[in-house]
Amino acid sequence: MAERQLVQGNEACARAALAAGCSFFAGYPISPSSEIAELLARELPGRGGVFIQMEDEIASMGAVLGGSLGGRRAMTATSGPGFTLMQEHLGYASLAEIPCVVVDVMRGGPSTGLPTSPSQGDVMQARWGSHGDRATIALAPGNVAEVYTLTVEAFRLAEALRTPVAVLYDEVIGHMREGVQLPAPTAAQLGRRTGPIAPPSPDFLPYQANKAGVAMVPDFGRGYRFHVTGLMHDERGYPMSDHAQVAALLERLERKVAAAVPAVPPERYRLDDADVVVLAYGIVARTARAAVDTLREQGVRAGLLRTRLLWPLPVASVTEALSGASLAVVAEMNRGQWAFEVQRLAGGHVEVSPYLKAGGSVITAEELVEHVLFATREGVGA
């Protein structure tokens, strides 16, 4: 049993990266994520790892992808403005199928915004921030212990599915300290990188997909000579513009990330008989849980669906949670991002009343209770 210790969220993230075998970090300082870089700057070099502070976030993400192609488990950490600068290379990584982990410790935006205040404003940026129809995976830990386990899981998913995986949490989780255990991951939790099964040969196809729809791309310098490009490419990795082949490639990239849905299940709290379903993630789910308890005490059959996976959208778990409900309340610290998706899935069958707060402070249990009571009394759910 791992010992119990007081750990900060960002520290848990960095320690998870080390535990997950990350040996390459390239980044650029930005609040409120900098502790991750600082800890890895101290820890990586002594372990055969590479730490480099690049000239900006664009360069950071480029270096991460170069390091990953060299065969290393690679990551960066940033916040909203930096995440924006990384978007083009995230699209590149998705299309070229280069594994990497990007941690976004969310702060208030847009622009420089609120550099040291919490927000959940990057949910849609994680989904649509890069141009084109990019398939994405974004995880949302809700406490310090989960920052650790989901960062490990992010590496497993990134390496197995050969795609960027984002870990999104807010400034409060990043800077909060909690008593946690940080157990060493098992071999299954670490997973392994999807790579070639065929030996080098003139006919080798680096972008041939396995049954899971993941291209079996080798690392550089391992005897395979092959081409990697951000252009649409065929199985050889060579540029192509055949419309049917392009459509099939995009479909495959979207299909493969669906594997994250069963891998990162939600937490269901008091949902079985719930009439009012609160949907929340990250720090908000903690106060939402307290709000559910208070509502139950007041006779409202409330429950909580705490998703730990933002993207791809966990459609089944959301629709299942909504199935018996008359009111759904999406609570998030933005002007309404994940709430749009829930409204879409509710499809008019269940009333959705988002509780949104984008000012830079956490949604409290009290205000959430008040919102639910108001919404139910007003008959919004009828």
Next chain:
Amino acid sequence: MQAPMVVDGTSIGGDEQQRGVTLAPCPGDERPGAGSEKRLLRYAMMPHMLCPGCGHGIVFEAMLRVLAERYETLDTVAFVAGIGCSSRVVGYVDACTLHTTHGRPLTFATGLKLARPELDVVVVTGDGDGLSIGGNHLIHAARRNIDLTCVLFNNEIYGMTGGQLAPTTITGAYTSTSPAGNHERPFDAAKLVEAAGATFVARAQSYRTQVFEDIFARALDHKGFSFVEVMTDCTEYFGRTNRLGNGADLLFSQARAEQAIETDLAERPTLTPVPPKAVRPVMEMGVLHESRRPTLEEAMGLTGEQR
């Protein structure tokens, strides 16, 4: 003249046999091993997309000649390129080739080199890629003195996007986005990179491939950030828009810009740009700076895997 030779199919992937390609050395090229660089080509990627008269193919072939003397196969050599005509050439070499995003090849190359210091990493970039959108990465790579060999193909224009203004376009020259002539001053890439801290800085031309080959070989040997700017010509956009003639005419105009051999060219036709505002400046050629200080990998204590 030698008889046409067929390159051993097993060494280059067999594609040329499937395509029925017979490879011959250039007419008149009697050097030992002439044409052997063709074994490093990736035939399946052909035909290439360079225009007739473009200087990039001349430079690329010269690079391959140097590489062919050093490597049997390019398993441990990575070519990293950005976006643009020059960057596309890496696809045609049978190595680990990485065609990245616009302006960012040095960032990918930095990550790759630090992850795997034992690999030889060559960056191919252009003047738009390396000096405009990627200018920040260029100066930082030079400052770090990371052991990369960076070849910047300078054709003074954006070719792939259709002939727009580059940060290297000479003052007064016409491009599709400088219809009244370029109001700006071009970068002196070599001076910039030297000032930023590169430990090997050189400038060469597609006009004199032997000189370029010697320089490229020295750049490969150099420990630290080595930067070779090579002047090449865009006939389709730069040449045509400024009425500078065809590919051969442009090569001669390069020669006129080279101080050292300018006097040899008195009898060559003089190019008169129309209007005569745009005149190629006389530029220093050759190795312009060479020094030694610890590379980034040395400073970080990264040794890489044993080959």
